[in-house]
Amino acid sequence: MVTRLSHLFVRTLREDPAGAEVTSHKLLIRAGYIRPQAAGIFAWLPLGLRVKAKIEKIVREEMEAAGAQEVHFPALMPREAYEATGRWEEYGDLLFRLQDRKGGDYLLAPTHEEAFTLLVKDLYSSYKDLPLTIYQIQDKYRDEARPRAGLLRGREFTMKDAYSFDYTDAGLDASYQAQRDAYERIFQRLGMEYVIVQADAGAMGGSRSEEFLHPTPIGEDTFVRSAGGYAANVEAYTTPAIAAVAFDADAAPVIFDSPNTPTIDTLVSHSNAVLDGEYTAADTLKNVVLALTHLDGTRELVVVGVPGDREVDEKRAEVAFAPAEVEPASDADFEKNPLLVRGYIGPWSETGAVLGEESATGIRYLVDPRVAEGTSWITGANIDQKHAHSVVAGRDFAADGFVEVAGVRDGDEAPDGSGPVTIARGMEIGHVFQLGRKYAEALGLKVLDENGKLTTVTMGSYGIGVTRILAAIAELNSDDKGLIWPETIAPFDVHVIATGKDDVAFDLAAQLSADIEATRRDVLFDDRPKVSPGVKFGDAELLGVPTIVIVGRGAADGQVELWDRRSGERETIAASELIARLG
Amino acid sequence: MVTRLSHLFVRTLREDPAGAEVTSHKLLIRAGYIRPQAAGIFAWLPLGLRVKAKIEKIVREEMEAAGAQEVHFPALMPREAYEATGRWEEYGDLLFRLQDRKGGDYLLAPTHEEAFTLLVKDLYSSYKDLPLTIYQIQDKYRDEARPRAGLLRGREFTMKDAYSFDYTDAGLDASYQAQRDAYERIFQRLGMEYVIVQADAGAMGGSRSEEFLHPTPIGEDTFVRSAGGYAANVEAYTTPAIAAVAFDADAAPVIFDSPNTPTIDTLVSHSNAVLDGEYTAADTLKNVVLALTHLDGTRELVVVGVPGDREVDEKRAEVAFAPAEVEPASDADFEKNPLLVRGYIGPWSETGAVLGEESATGIRYLVDPRVAEGTSWITGANIDQKHAHSVVAGRDFAADGFVEVAGVRDGDEAPDGSGPVTIARGMEIGHVFQLGRKYAEALGLKVLDENGKLTTVTMGSYGIGVTRILAAIAELNSDDKGLIWPETIAPFDVHVIATGKDDVAFDLAAQLSADIEATRRDVLFDDRPKVSPGVKFGDAELLGVPTIVIVGRGAADGQVELWDRRSGERETIAASELIARLG
Incomplete structure (x- = not known):
């Protein structure tokens, strides 16, 4: 049955709805x-x-x-099974929960x-x-x-x-x-x-x-x-594994004054000045304190060490520590742990390893895989206004493990050796x-x-x-005039528009609509009287049916226009050829 | 595509599930x-x-x-619109209500x-x-x-x-x-x-x-x-209207002792004994006290008067008083209203009208349409252990209106004059x-x-x-062996069963299944190996596909059985005739 636009429950709007962004x-x-x-x-x-x-x-x-x-399940489900797998809790606020009249717990x-x-x-x-x-x-x-x-x-x-x-x-x-x-x-x-x-x-x-x-x-x-x-x-x-590099077991890290260098940028500038080097952020080891909230509600502080030219990626950290929730450590966390000298945190100090395996802080220290054994870093000295250089992983400190929390960048190597990634x-x-x-x-x-x-x-x-x-x-199939549906899922296959005041056009359009429908296509027929061609064309572009047929002035001569919504091309053809042209 | 029972996600059960009644x-x-x-x-x-x-x-x-x-609406809807029409409250406990993470009210x-x-x-x-x-x-x-x-x-x-x-x-x-x-x-x-x-x-x-x-x-x-x-x-x-009957304006109702007659049965027996009459329950006027709870939470007592041979029908009362909720008056209600003498309530007493228009109780009195003007009743006298007879509607009392709460019976007249109802x-x-x-x-x-x-x-x-x-x-299409679907909605049109251990039978059954499917019918093929014919037949009867084809020993001779699930008739036919026979 041909759907007539005069009957269809629809109202097109010229203005974008409030609050719609995409x-x-x-x-x-x-x-x-x-x-x-x-x-x-x-x-x-x-x-x-x-x-x-x-x-x-x-x-x-x-x-x-x-x-x-x-099969088909109800949306409303009892709590029990979700309780058994822990997801009743794990889902947190994402879950719509409700009770029935007897107080039984349910979820959507x-x-x-x-x-x-x-x-x-x-x-x-x-x-x-x-x-x-x-x-x-x-x-x-x-x-x-x-x-x-x-x-x-x-x-x-x-x-x-x-x-x-x-x-x-x-x-x-x-x-x-x-x-x-x-x-x-x-x-x-x-x-x-x-x-x-x-x-x-x-x-x-x-x-x-x-x-x-x-x-x-x-x-x-x-x-x-x-x-x-x-x-x-x-x-x-996952970051490709980096082989351990050789290091001088006897050399020692050196602590140097680094006043007012709580950021990587300030640290790099200062280091190049006082050490006469050409260091970059990648030579520094940034240590970030994260607070994990475990499912049982306990809070744990973890320090993660990443090269100074990379940020800790929030989403990667979420995944790395799931199902615990992750957030930056709070002021209170720092106050409770005076060993963590904000802005100057490092895995090594004059008094020995401060973070990692040999540490007595009890706080886990996890590092990016780039902090491989033998790599040397400028990093915090755990003393206010001081950093250390030549701090070597595996010699001066030993992390508790590796962690994938550093941000990924264009040009990083794929872990399978297939080249740089974008x-x-x-x-x-x-x-x-x-x-x-x-x-x-x-x-x-x-x-x-x-x-x-x-x-x-x-x-x-x-x-x-x-x-x-x-x-x-x-989203993908649209232009500034409206939607452009692919044929596979368009609401209708063909949109027939009758224009003008001439019965001949409307009669021919109705006949063509029926003929097209008979070829097992879904047809939308814009049969609205007293609506201008401009409005009808605008609506057709907005609705996005891929193939449009315009029946207007040429109808008396058996001519119609075939309009491809996607390319915008319009072509005058004989009405008698229409079905053949639709393929 | 033919559905094979060996693949179908189903498990038939021999025992009725616990708690299932229908x-x-x-x-x-x-x-x-x-x-x-x-x-x-x-x-x-x-x-x-x-x-x-x-x-x-x-x-x-x-x-x-x-x-x-x-069109299609979500099940989860915000409260506002239902609030505007009053149904957020009216639905009471029938409504599944919930809140979202921001505390907004929703319902299913x-x-x-x-x-x-x-x-x-x-x-x-x-x-x-x-x-x-x-x-x-x-x-x-x-x-x-x-x-x-x-x-x-x-x-x-x-x-x-x-x-x-x-x-x-x-x-x-x-x-x-x-x-x-x-x-x-x-x-x-x-x-x-x-x-x-x-x-x-x-x-x-x-x-x-x-x-x-x-x-x-x-x-x-x-x-x-x-x-x-x-x-x-x-x-x-609705009860057909009963015309007012003539009554003697000067005659008077008479109070008589009726000890221990709080029920209609005891009242009728007693009345016939002491009044020497041939009264039936239909001659008595039973007055029932109902408590209404209105939407605003207020509670109102109402007395309804119905002929003694009829009960107050709970569902009809619900409808008559909707949207108020109806329940029988409680002991507390009677205690608060000493004028209502339990078991002996009537619209008239020696002191004048007790219920209805001229009453001072403030309790509405509504009567069945059969309590028409001029009808005479035996009813309570509002005095413990006393009733009155010859109490005439319109002479001795006037109700506040009619109400349709009396039970309906076989033989009652249809309101449109089309005869008695069943x-x-x-x-x-x-x-x-x-x-x-x-x-x-x-x-x-x-x-x-x-x-x-x-x-x-x-x-x-x-x-x-x-x-x-x-x-x-x-429910309608079943017997003691199982379901019997009508052809219009059966899950499959034809259920083909292969029996025995003979490949010939299984091969023929598979071929016939494909042939039937090719006629645009949905086919279920019981291809399970090592399952006895008895189990397969029992499953077929339980599943209820209307037409069953059994391919077994006769397969070698090109014979199959056509089994009509509804009539139970089985007929041996040539496999080559099967499609024609299916019509």
């Missing part, structure tokens, strides 16, 4: 695809729902082709690992039942602190989440690969550029973890890649993930193996953000 | 269609999801045919009148935009006190809810009729028996209201219907409803009419319980 957010509202209901919560209008349904159909087809079976699920694990435990008990991959396309909830960018970071969002169940590691690898392949096909069908990057497993636990990032300057993720094929989320990037921004549109046995262990999911022995199941988790993908595609 | 609840769990997650909250397994999707497809098709357009929507009203207000402003009917198929939430009967009364359920918007009453009538007609087509396509009954508008406000009830002994609704075409929910039934049980499967201007007024939805004047929009609300319908169909 293009997709502005255009999806202006073109009448979605309407905000609360911060990060949207209603879907008919146009938006059509696009969403087409994306979901592609996802479903590829899931089925990959052997995954669809942000993801369903626990529920799927328990469902399989409920139904299956033998290795013969495996492998199994089940999925759902479902509305999820996260109480984001700052919902923003429309659908890109909402508090309610539609996800496809799949979970695989195997009883061997090889089985998990195969299930993981099947989902990974399906994701590649989905993004290819959607015409979305993507990069598969190594991701940190994070709070979810587990081993292999890869993200599908869509490169875009508005992405919230930063990733690195090398020409040689390495790609990783910046949180997952940094780019990306938006996470998919995530494939080997959970391993963490959830199955926490919730007791075991099956009998071939030998009749109980074995814990190993799982994978695979997510695609349906609504986020929709927004990302809108 | 057939559909037991069978849908035993056959692996759904799994409970919490009280009244279920997960959908692949089989259940297939049936649900088919019902939703039928609903969608009929909605689109009726000109309704699909039990229905979306407010949201739809605001959406239309947001986008539309002219009569030219109307009529409009928009709908969604969406998961809703109600925190039922006693979730029971599986999907029939859950706390999360899928509904199709539609809302119409018009600016004239005639427009509303047309929109209402279009939805009503669509509902009839939906239930006809689903093969569901239904009765359209007049319903009380209830707390939703508004005028015309009809329910689609599916007659079933397990239904929670009681309805009446006459042979002449009257049908009403028992709460909406009572039956039904399950509500749909509700169509003229809301009128209540929501539009509360939320300020107005449009400019033809004359450029602002006019308040009038609305309709139309609901169908998708998951409830699924359960009702399962």
